[in-house]
Amino acid sequence: MTQAQTMYEGLRPPYAAFDAWLKGENPGRLLRKQHEAEEVFRLTGITFNVYGRAEAAERLIPFDIIPRIISGREWARLAKGIEQRVRAINAFLHDIYHRQEIIRAGRIPVEMIARNAAFLSKMIGVEPPGGVYTHIVGIDLVRTGEDEFYVLEDNARTPSGVSYMLENRETMLQMFPELFSRNRVRPVSNYPLALRRSLAACAPAATRGDPVVAVLTPGLYNSAYYEHSFLADKMGVELVEGHDLRVVGGRVAMRTTEGYKPIDVLYRRVDDDFLDPLNFNPESGLGVPGIFDVYRAGGITIANAPGTGIADDKAVYSYMPEIVRFYTGEAPILQNVPTWRCNEPQALRYVLDNLHDLVVKEVHGSGGYGMLVGPTSSKKEIATFREKLLANPGNYIAQPTLALSTVPIFTRAGLAPRHVDLRPYVLVSPDGVTITPGGLTRVALKKGSLVVNSSQGGGTKDTWVLEE
Secondary structure, three states: OOHHHOOOOOOOHHHHHHHHHHHOOOHHHHHHHHHHHHHHHHHHOOEEEOOOOOOOOEEEOOEEEEEEEEOHHHHHHHHHHHHHHHHHHHHHHHHHOOOOHHHHOOOOOHHHHHOOOOOOHHHOOOOOHHHOOOOEEEEEEEEEEOOEEEEEEEEOOOOOOHHHHHHHHHHHHHHOOOHHHHOOEOOOOOHHHHHHHHHHOOOOOOOOOOOOEEEEOOOOOOOOHHHHHHHHHHHOOEEEOHHHEEEEOOEEEEEEOOEEEEOOEEEEOOOHHHOOOOOOOOOOOOOOOOHHHHHHOOOOEEEOOOOHHHHOOHHHHOOHHHHHHHHHOOOOOOEEOOOEEOOOHHHHHHHHHOHHHEEEEEOOOOOOOOOEEHHHOOHHHHHHHHHHHHHOHHHEEEEEOOOOOEEEEEEOOEEEEEEEEEEOEEEEEOOEEEEOOOOEEEEOOOOOOOOOOHHHOOEEEEEEEEOO
16 A cells, blocks of 8 residues: 555544545646646636745645544534634624723733734724624644644634635635535535625615625735635625725715715725825825725625724734633633733743744734744744844733644655634624634645744645535
């Protein structure tokens, strides 16, 4: 039996049926299928843009044909913890933009909010339609043991990657249809319909008739433009840019061949600062002048709501267990990774003394940029990062290097273990919380790497949640 025909030691029960299939497969066929899958991605145009690189900016997302498989029992527990966390995040956002009870109770320091660049003071007192701030959420999870999952990050602004989740599944169905007759895999293809329904359920009181939904993109050169156009197409709604929109009669309207048509719900993929040049960055050419005034008056729903970035902040993340307890009255089902806030002198001393063992991140960082992975960094890189920490300690948090679980990937030499994380996608509306079974598995394709971001050389996998 070749390495390509068997799973690694310690086969977990959810993989049993897949492993039985794999043992009967010819390694040459699998290699051809891997190449075919890559060609499907290339022909479909599933790419992302990389900023600040001398080489070509547009890259193909690496895709691995070995799925990540989660049992129905495991998923049920994860889904319960994800819903608890997302409800707490929404309650937290409402609170900090209204009565700020959590600050009054001394559970979070006032400076954690007041001095935070992601806190949008213009949102104070604003009531989003339906009371929903985070309409679409991505919760990044890592596994460290059989029944041990940690939340690595909360993505409450504009979580990306859902198009890859959908395309990964479509590609696997095309490459290996027989696998889905052998394994009872829960579907993900209804996500675009669920997204449109969830967004429509958040329409403002000014809506007349069926809600009009649109996706606002910064444009063709944005790193996630493929996803913006993909989701608009799959939902059957218009993809618009800022220059396509204007305020007409107290409503935000989009240009059509029949004149301007009011929009009820705008799924925006434009950052707060660029959303409205009259209220935020006056230099922005990506947003819509006056849209925030219409929003405050209840004339449009913006998803996700302006100001949700405060829940993305990695220093605020360190308080999430307390946030969950405060707003739900329950113990957190999903745990945080232990976190040192570098703006605290004692924590900073510990971090500086242990940089070679820790992962250090910018509080507003994303995409794997601006971080230090101590165990895989050179002495020079650690020394450079030490200077950054000393110059601006409040810009960083630090976490231990977790013993992340691995899943097999397909290589020319056979199967090989690589570290992964998982980003489930959550939809929130007044009708409830919907969690797509599975999500996006990101995999560190480089041997020994802990960084799964595509911008840092990571790839993706199809994620299977099995029916019970």
